[in-house]
Amino acid sequence: MEWFGGVSRATGTPSVRPISPSWVHELPCGELWTVGPGAGYAVTVAKVGLLSGAVLGSHAVSTDQLSMWLSGDRRSGPPPWPGTYTVMVIDPEGMTVFADPAHALPLHFSEVEGSVVWASSSRALSGLTGTGVDPAWVSGLLVNPMGAYGRERSAFLGVRTVPPGHYLEVRKGMRVELGRWWVSPPSTPLAQASQVFRTALEEAVAVRSAQAEHLSCDLSGGLDSTTLCLLAERRTTEPRSLTAWTVHPASRDHGGDLDYAREAARDRSGMKHTLVPLTEAELPYSGLGRVPPTDEPAPSTITGARHMFAYKRIHAAGSTLHLTGDGGDALLMQSPELTLRLAGRGRLFRALRDLHGWAKLDRKSTLRLLPRLFQAGSAPCSERLTPKARDMALAIPSPRVLDMLGRDAELFALQGIGRTAHSDTQFAAFHGVRLEAPFLDRSVVEAALSFRVGDRGSPWSYKPQLTRAMRDLLPMTVAQRRTKGGTDADHHLGSRAHLPQVRDLLVEGWLAGHGLIDLAVLDRELCAAASGKDTPWGLLEPVVSAEVWARAVEANPSPAWSRIPAEQEAVG
Template sequence: MWFGGSIGPPLTRPRDCRPILPHLTQVWTSTDWPEHERRCVTHRGRHVVVLGPCGADTDDLHQTTAGTVPDDVVWRWPGSYVVAQIEPEAVTLWTDLASAIPVYTRRTPEGTQWASSSRLLACLDGALRVNLDTVAARLISPDTAELGTDSFFLGVERVPPGHRIRLSARTEPLPQAVWRPTPRSEGHARRLRAALEGAVSVRVDRASRPSTDFSGGFDSSALGLLAAERLVSQQRRIVGVTVHPKGVHDGGDLDYAREAAHHIGLDHRWLPVTEEHAPYRELGVVPATDEPAPSTVSYAYFSAQLVWLVEQVGSDLHMTGDGGDALLLTPPYHLVELLRCGRIGRALGEAARWAHVRRTSIIDAFRTANSRIEPDPVPRWVHAAFPASNDANPFSLQSQTQRSLMRTMTQAGRTARADAQLAEAFGIALHNPYFDSQVIHSYLSVPVDDLPGPARYKPVMAEAMRDLFPVRLTRRTTKGDASSDHHQGLRKALPVLLDFVDGHLAAQGLVDVACLRKSIRHAALGIGDELAQIESTVSTEAWLRAVNAAPRIPWDACEVGAV
């Protein structure tokens, strides 16, 4: 599924797309794009289009954009959406705060194409070319691939999140940041609750059979219970899915999930997984996406879950709690920033709490917190250097803590779109409400010096959900850890994996296969701390294979419609 448009003739669009309006052929969506996620109002020759799930109705949209489109338009209403203003000779775009629905551009001698898919734009001339510099940056660290505006394809650039950009045939596009947090002194839990209620409602109200992850953690439990509250008044229910090892129904997250599921509007289901769903299986059948998907290494489980949702639940929309940790867990650098803000007593108290959790001294806690802003070393098997310094602060935020939060959110939000593309192949709309602009804006209204310390486990969320969470869940201070599953999967897939990594990356000279294999063997034995970098490399290799094997997406010329 995708949307996009053209600036300047001749106009082209992907095959099997339809214009947003019969007379507005230069803006289009794929034929499977949901009707309720494409809205358009007209004001004296200009059109304002909203693409994506949005809580505004047509009257709201018409009244708000009658004079001009306000820059807060993308976080004014619940949902994850992009806004486009279409004028006779230009298009102005407003992007969401987390790139949950990313926007890419490609300039040609005839004009500019823009779309929600970088791979789609890369196929414009039939000669899809991968951007090896971006690939190399991802091998170093997924964070370094976030620097700048390059996509994973040559000639295709991404528009930064939370920006406004004007595209015309006569001028160079210049994105301008339009979002900054608005500090509020109180009401943080209430605002977060309201934003999450809106994010859930805008999705489940339109779904015929909605479902959600229900792992027993804060984030998925909140979505499931808020959806249950919303739907019970409509005499409907949401299916909450708890994944568990086959034959195991008790302990850890499973106990929290079982207790939280006692709501009349929640249909709680258990999804058993076995060794055949272990990480590192089925890497050769992962579909092509705009970039390596977060679920690539876990594709065997992920695809099995999607099949189960279709066959056993009939789900047409599934929500996940992805993004909750990125938004609601304060980065350790916050300790240093508290000191610099003069909050010495608070800084010492939070550092002592964090030092206790990590079993270290307060001095070491501050030292570690300060060092967290430094990049990780380049993996020893990667033949690439750190990319040249670029603007890593697209929102011009003064707070390092907020910059860290937003950098994590925008990187995670955009890559989560690749998971949604995987789910599309199974006929399921995958949604991640924690990446919604209004949710982000509401939570980051908490002033920096009032954010919970890094050792505190989501206290604002606990307060926001106090009436729906069981008392035991509200008091939870940690989350589950699946790293042992990945180590076991690595061990079982070792022979196949050692052969798999000698592929496209090696052919491009980006990895030392012998060194990579050595690190994989060590990780399989539980030696070293390179598992995350290994998974990133394996995911990138799987993505390259999928992109090279997938057929090119055809584009066709179309007639120019009147604006």
């Protein structure tokens, strides 16, 4: 597992360090490290007077750029450089670490033995604290799978999370403070927002293209992956190469998403298009016992067999960096909740019109849709969860409707998106694939949020931000798509084929052992899903994912640490 972090300690006290770090850099009263077998993280360090700074992650920030920022006004946080990264600053008063607004690189920390240790992996820190999975956090996940819960809690006891768009500040005396640094960008006219969004995506792809000798990308035929592939193809020149990968059922060699993907790849001389046929062995719920341990349940858990099969092919083909469209839906697709934002800006007629449209799409009456809006992203507590789990979840603060209408709305909307995508990145890394999601770059997120609320789509307009900004890039057939390919049928087939194994997994499993699930209710829901009945997959499958994840975490040792006297600390 690849991760990075650092420690801030009092002068003259012992310190801690992960076993066998790849890189160590000494700081005043502390250290920085990277850990893992590859060189996936770019590290830039600079010193200006009494200030020291570092940028760690996927980026192309130069020493001069970092030095220029350190020399100026740092109160508004780091600049929106392209890429996904963490920025750290050391001054005479202590250390400050900035978390990005989308949590594409989540930050966690623990206070241990007089030191404050922070890292890009909560599971890594659990090896230092010696603690296990937090049942209350898991309960919050099952009640609200979208992730708008526990803003300062990680999945592990004794490990705290820096909320997205916030900083961790450690001052003399090891005083810890969390504060917000990120501010949502102002709205701009449509033409300007489109150009800024285009530029941000181009630069995000360019940063990855420059790092990869052999770049690869998903090409599902949807708007997000197609955009990234075609932007990458424009930048690919010899001797670098680009391979686009499209998964499809082995029983079908045409139709649906496959046709859109072929159209996007047609006559692209700089891109090799490779198909990955999937058989019954790659159905959802296959291979759950092979899912690796991550910081939290990865969205790809249920479809893990498909991902593992594809990653094996991608790794064997020599990919050094793989682009995914993860985050594009969450960032660009609109939902009924947008009507609250419209109403909050005084656009009541537009809000009512859109609400009626969303109700028709959901095949519900407008009145039946209204209660969903006022849940502020929280799912109704299901009987599949025990009263104990529901009580623990309710004790974790979650956003209120007023928050969704106010200045924090953008931050709440992004919460959880990048963090879960980071778990997918860890999943892929376990299989030798470096996975990156440019749609979660801070610069791309801010560009997307610069569109006025009324320009971000409606029940009748699908991702207009992308189709307008990329009108000369996307093939007409792809740009005119109004829906995504559905996977419900595959999930019904997979749940039916693997129902006995899933049942065995849950009986006397981690969730049941902690008193979080009602096995009788859950069994009825699993049987209904296997029979082909309408299934709320977004609420049911996180239960199975959480069980698989908790078992994987407990079956695999966490990263090991060492305690070292101050005089033995290495100079990097």
